[in-house]
Amino acid sequence: MRYAMAIDTKKCVGCSDCVVACQTENDVPIGYCRDWVVEVMDGTYPQLEMEIRSERCNHCENSPCVRCCPTGASHYGEGGIVLVTENKCIGCSACITSCPYDARFVHPKGYVDKCTFCLHRVKKGLQPACVAVCPTKCMYFGDLDDPRSEVSEILKKRKHKTLIPEAGTKPQLYFLI
Amino acid sequence: MNSRRQFLKISSLSAAGLIFGGGLLDAFAENLVKKNPSHFKGPFDFVRTPTYCEVCFWKCAGWVYKDENGRIKKIIGNNDDPNCNGRFCPRGTGGVGMYNDEDRLKTPLIRTEERGEQTFREASWDEAFDYIAAKLQKVKKEHGPESLALFSHGSGGKYFGKVLKGLGSNNIAAPSYAQCRGPREVAFLATYGQGINSPENTDIRDTKCLVLIGSHLGENMHNGQVQEMSDAIDKGATIITVDPRFSTVASKSKFWLPIKPSTDMALLLTWMNVIINEELYDKKYVEKYCYGFDQLKEHVQQYTPEWAYGVTTLKPQQIRETARAMADAAPAVIVHPGRHVTWYGDDTQRLRAVAILNALLGSWGRRGGYYNPEKASVPHFKLPDFPKPSKNWRDAMGGKYELADLALASGVCDASIPSPEMSCAIKAWIVNGTNLINTLPNQANTLKAIQELDLIAVVDTMPMEITGYADVVLPECTYLERYDSLRVSQGREPSIALRMPAVDPKYNTKPAYWMAREIAKRLDLLDYFPFENLEDEIDWELQQVGTSLEEMQRIGVKRIKREYDDLYFEKNEDIEFDTNTGKIELYSTALAEEGFEPIPVFVQHPEPQEGFYRLIYGRAPMHTFSRTANNPNLTDLMDENTLWVNPKVAKEWDLKNDQYVYLENQDGIISDFSIKVRVTERIRFDSVYMVHGFGHADKRMKRCFGKGISDTQLISNVMIDPIMGGTGMRGNFVTFRFDNKKEA
Numbered sequence: 001m002r003y004a005m006a007i008d009t010k011k012c013v014g015c016s017d018c019v020v021a022c023q024t025e026n027d028v029p030i031g032y033c034r035d036w037v038v039e040v041m042d043g044t045y046p047q048l049e050m051e052i053r054s055e056r057c058n059h060c061e062n063s064p065c066v067r068c069c070p071t072g073a074s075h076y077g078e079g080g081i082v083l084v085t086e087n088k089c090i091g092c093s094a095c096i097t098s099c100p101y102d103a104r105f106v107h108p109k110g111y112v113d114k115c116t117f118c119l120h121r122v123k124k125g126l127q128p129a130c131v132a133v134c135p136t137k138c139m140y141f142g143d144l145d146d147p148r149s150e151v152s153e154i155l156k157k158r159k160h161k162t163l164i165p166e167a168g169t170k171p172q173l174y175f176l177i
Numbered sequence: 178m179n180s181r182r183q184f185l186k187i188s189s190l191s192a193a194g195l196i197f198g199g200g201l202l203d204a205f206a207e208n209l210v211k212k213n214p215s216h217f218k219g220p221f222d223f224v225r226t227p228t229y230c231e232v233c234f235w236k237c238a239g240w241v242y243k244d245e246n247g248r249i250k251k252i253i254g255n256n257d258d259p260n261c262n263g264r265f266c267p268r269g270t271g272g273v274g275m276y277n278d279e280d281r282l283k284t285p286l287i288r289t290e291e292r293g294e295q296t297f298r299e300a301s302w303d304e305a306f307d308y309i310a311a312k313l314q315k316v317k318k319e320h321g322p323e324s325l326a327l328f329s330h331g332s333g334g335k336y337f338g339k340v341l342k343g344l345g346s347n348n349i350a351a352p353s354y355a356q357c358r359g360p361r362e363v364a365f366l367a368t369y370g371q372g373i374n375s376p377e378n379t380d381i382r383d384t385k386c387l388v389l390i391g392s393h394l395g396e397n398m399h400n401g402q403v404q405e406m407s408d409a410i411d412k413g414a415t416i417i418t419v420d421p422r423f424s425t426v427a428s429k430s431k432f433w434l435p436i437k438p439s440t441d442m443a444l445l446l447t448w449m450n451v452i453i454n455e456e457l458y459d460k461k462y463v464e465k466y467c468y469g470f471d472q473l474k475e476h477v478q479q480y481t482p483e484w485a486y487g488v489t490t491l492k493p494q495q496i497r498e499t500a501r502a503m504a505d506a507a508p509a510v511i512v513h514p515g516r517h518v519t520w521y522g523d524d525t526q527r528l529r530a531v532a533i534l535n536a537l538l539g540s541w542g543r544r545g546g547y548y549n550p551e552k553a554s555v556p557h558f559k560l561p562d563f564p565k566p567s568k569n570w571r572d573a574m575g576g577k578y579e580l581a582d583l584a585l586a587s588g589v590c591d592a593s594i595p596s597p598e599m600s601c602a603i604k605a606w607i608v609n610g611t612n613l614i615n616t617l618p619n620q621a622n623t624l625k626a627i628q629e630l631d632l633i634a635v636v637d638t639m640p641m642e643i644t645g646y647a648d649v650v651l652p653e654c655t656y657l658e659r660y661d662s663l664r665v666s667q668g669r670e671p672s673i674a675l676r677m678p679a680v681d682p683k684y685n686t687k688p689a690y691w692m693a694r695e696i697a698k699r700l701d702l703l704d705y706f707p708f709e710n711l712e713d714e715i716d717w718e719l720q721q722v723g724t725s726l727e728e729m730q731r732i733g734v735k736r737i738k739r740e741y742d743d744l745y746f747e748k749n750e751d752i753e754f755d756t757n758t759g760k761i762e763l764y765s766t767a768l769a770e771e772g773f774e775p776i777p778v779f780v781q782h783p784e785p786q787e788g789f790y791r792l793i794y795g796r797a798p799m800h801t802f803s804r805t806a807n808n809p810n811l812t813d814l815m816d817e818n819t820l821w822v823n824p825k826v827a828k829e830w831d832l833k834n835d836q837y838v839y840l841e842n843q844d845g846i847i848s849d850f851s852i853k854v855r856v857t858e859r860i861r862f863d864s865v866y867m868v869h870g871f872g873h874a875d876k877r878m879k880r881c882f883g884k885g886i887s888d889t890q891l892i893s894n895v896m897i898d899p900i901m902g903g904t905g906m907r908g909n910f911v912t913f914r915f916d917n918k919k920e921a
Contacts, residue, residue: 011407013395013425015798016814017267018484023810024251024273032815045858047433133253135264135400136407149613 001119002061002144003079004172005131006151006160007054011138014039014052018130018139022056025129033103034115034129046078051177054130054139057082057115058163058171065095065104073112079143080172081119086111093170099124100167144172189204210909227255227733229588229664231331231656232268233276234353234375235400237261238674238734239269241657246340247274249657249679256733259401259668260376266398267799267814275638275655276683280878281651282640283684292627292646295877299510301697302687305649309607310699312632312648313344322346323568326589331610332661332800333636333653333689340693341607343702345351345564348589348603352616355585355903361514363580363799363901364528367765369541370755372582374667374871378550379511380633383404385545388499389419390441390531392515397796399516415506417499422793422821423859423868432499436489437784438791438864439521439907445530446480446779448500452537453477453717455497457504459539466752467536469764469776476776488779507538509545522896525580526777529765531779536761542746542765549744553671553737555663556721558714561704573602578902580771585848585902587895589618593626593897605632609689610653614739615803615870618906636689639807640877653689654682660690660711663718672736674723675715675729690854763777773900782896782908784863789843789910790826791864794888803870803889806881816883819855821866828857830913840915847917849874852886865911 003007015035022034035056042049059082066074066082073088074095084095084104088100089111096104096112107113122141126132131139141150151174165171203402225240228253238258243249252272256263265272285305286297301310316324322345327337329351338349354362362372365882381387384406394406408414408424419441424636427433436444452458453474458494462472489496503510512534518524540546570584571577573592578585590613606627617623627633627646635647644650653659657679664674680690690711697706708714716726724735745754753759757766769775785791799814800806820833820840832838837851850872871885896905 010429011410013398013403013429015267015403015797016400017265017398017798018800019814020267020270021251021265023813024270030809033813041858043858045423045861046433048423048428048433048858049861050423050425052425052428063188069455090669105389131262133270135266135398135403136395137264137404138407 002172003059003081003122004151004174005117005128005136006140006141006154006174006176008138008140008154009051009053010056010159011136012037012052013136015135017133017135021129021133022115025121026116028113029108039069046082049059052061053175055101055103055163056130056173058169058173059115059117061172062168064098064100064169068094068098070094077119078123079118082114082175083116083119084112084114092110100164100169101171117163131163137138184822188528191611211673216284216823227311227674227730228252228656228679229274229674230265230269231661232272232367232805233398234330235260236666236674237265237269237400239265239662240733241253241679243679247680249276255674257672257736258674259667259672259839261400262404264400264738266400268398268805268811269400271590271799271805271808271810271814272657274808276657278639278682278807278809280640280787280807280880281638281655281684281686282644282650283686284652285592285685286647286650289647292633292648295645295875297650297700300649305651306692306695306699308649309632309634310696313605313696313700317344317572318632320602320604321562322592323566324602326350326570326588326593327607327609327611328352328418328589328611330615332383332656333693335662335692336693337607337609337636339705340697340700340702342563343697344700345566345706346569348479348564348570348584348592349586350570350586350589352586352611352613354583355581355587355901356519356530356616356618356906357429357517358587359581359583359901360524360898360903361516361518361528362582363525365532365583365755366582367580367756367767368527368529368532368762370461370556372513374550375716376401376538376666376668377514377516378547378667379513381511381546382408382415383509383545384409384506384511385509386415386511388419388505388510388512388691389426389430389502390445390513390515390856391520392513393420393426393795395425395429397516398798404511411855415502417502419685421861422795424795432492432495432502434495434499435861436491438490438793438861439784440526442494442523442530442777443779444491445478445527446477446484446777447482447496448503449473449534449537450477450480450528451497451500452504452534455501456503457847458537459507462508462539463537465749466754466761468756468758468762473533473763473776482540487910488781500783503538506545508540508543508850510538510540511535511546512538512540518818519898519903520905520907521782522903523780524898524903524905525900526774526828530777536763541738541761544607544745550667550669551671551739553665553673553717555673557667558717560705560707563705570603574902578900581901586613587904588902590617593629594622595629604630606630607634607636607641608647609636612637612641612643612803614646615873615887615889618889618895618904620890621893636692638686639804640875641804642873642875645875651692652684652686653692653822658682658686660715661688662711662717664921668884670736670739672697672734673729674734675726677712677730768900773901785910786843788832789912791907792842792888792891792909792911793866793871793907794863795866798869800868800870802871806884807871809880812880815868816880818852818868818871820852821857821860823860824856824858824861825862826865828855832856832913839917840891840911841914842893843910844893846891846893847914847919848890849917850883850886897902
């Protein structure tokens, strides 16, 4: 099992609903976020192009954060989801420094926090909160090892990319372009 | 008398006041929600309670979830709701912040000094109601009941409306009409004999071509529409966006037409020229259903693409190409009617042009165009007749705006300023859930009107600017803490939705229904409030349509089957439109009768002087109007607005990204606060852009005070629509200032 997410940049309107839904679902304190929206502009008026992306932890197969964690708090969980065990984390921030996607933050309670692909929901057969809420239905989540999962199907059909592939982290967050 | 019996039965079951009577009644009312026996009744644990959202007007139905401590945790969409299909927008998801905001109004307040100064003392509910009732009675006696007015946006308006009507006034206005969608309604009524209403009857789900003119879907999160647009993108629909700004949806469009602001009418008429002259229009449809085609054809001959180039700065080839793209998709094409359409004062005419263009393409009544909506019908409990007002706001306007089909908020405001022409000077306002200071353009005018009043009572959840001018402030609990009237929606399938309290009201706040009834009690108007509790009235209504409060508490939303399968016209179906001619009027006989142009004409609008830029404003997906800027969750996403400036302009003024500037408008009005510059190619060189709803001036809103600029403050030139009185707000120009010192 290998969980992955695909996000359709052609449909995302950058409304940040994914961000609020994640905050209320996961009790992320106000002022912090596990996911966020990026807009990339290109061109000069009126020849313009824009890509909008909802970003979060890439749940890399080859995760520098897991590798550099001195206590083993950062680890691979079910389906390759990268997780942090709160009570093992000493808040040293080595993982934050090593993450090329800037996807982690220090929770006010002292441990490092990040996207979990809403594993607690996934275990119950639900979609992650961001996927479930998205008004444009631009996010797809599922098991890449299952060729019939929604995410596998959409990645077969559509052109896609990952972010900073040159970092060699093998991210599991795909962007449909 | 079946209905009366029904009512009695319910009363005896749940209205404890009737049993205990007299002295206990008041005590009971003080704890309305808490001790109400029907609160949380039912065999459910109420880990989740149904609601419909109150953050914007789309009213998506959802579920409020509580944690193990009974505290509100999250709000998510109801899967059965056609307005949201189980998915809330960021504002709806962030509705929890409205409940958690510690800056909320907490207890009734009575003003101690002059209006606009924040000097209040805390008061009891009884004192506040006595004060209001006495003032209302005094104004009624001295000036007549027609001098009472209500401004409303949101659920509470209905209840206070009953008080007003009971007293003998129908001056009930909502800024959502004259400041927003009114011109569109009048234009479509004049053309098709039918308005658009809300949610819009646009069949975006199945469209092949969606044309958006200054309508930035996605930045305005009109939930159902945005969802359908996303479906349409999936199905490969062509999107054509006309906007001087590279909006989000422009970035998703096959064609983006970066039009010169204020020239949209020229483009619309030119599109008609191309579609008619290239014979791309739906001939059978036009022949069967439309009136005045020949006049229209002759009229648009002057509007050639080459002419339009000089006016709109859009290339003739681009205009032809997009006209053909629309025709290729027809009739599955939507030239979108927009929503906030009060721009240049000729808005009814511009929306008429939109309506006519749709008719030429044969999209009204067709799949992928405009469907025929059906609204659920829920009977109301029969109330005694309201007294007939002898005059209203319209009389005060000297017979103008006969075609407006709802009261104008700006008109009622104007009618509060004494003048020789106005025969209906308004002396008392009740304001429910609308921050008029930041909603009505021309703030100076609003403030002048307010100073003329004998009473201004404001009902709100937050200390908005308008509450600073109130004589009495009534703190309303949020929608998560109260019942409200049923949501009765139009759509492909009509639906009803229930809102019930998820938790008890925080602080000393109360539902608007209870407040209105308490005021009614003091004015001897209880006949109009036969139900002690709103939930009893809702239960009565629900039983008339074969369900009950208990069932709705469980399911939240009920879809109601359409009576007829008439979403679209049948092939060759004979249709009688509700216009003078019974046809779709390309040439409007109603407008001609009133002395207006029967076919829209292009009129050149003023342009900015050297050094000034057109002020364009719009929406961000995470904020609504000017009412969410202090919401902790939504402020976290966006805490101030920025000023979009083209790099060429920035260079000329030596402006850098993130630098703060003040703005001064053409009338010398300087912004109270400063705004952060955002240098971006996404805006034309002749305009600047900001998101509406920031620059709050009330210090009690700690998160948003002084953050960004209020566009409303800079809108002093209001171009009034002569047909329906809409307030055109896009005719204002601003220049940059590096301080806000007023010249001596």
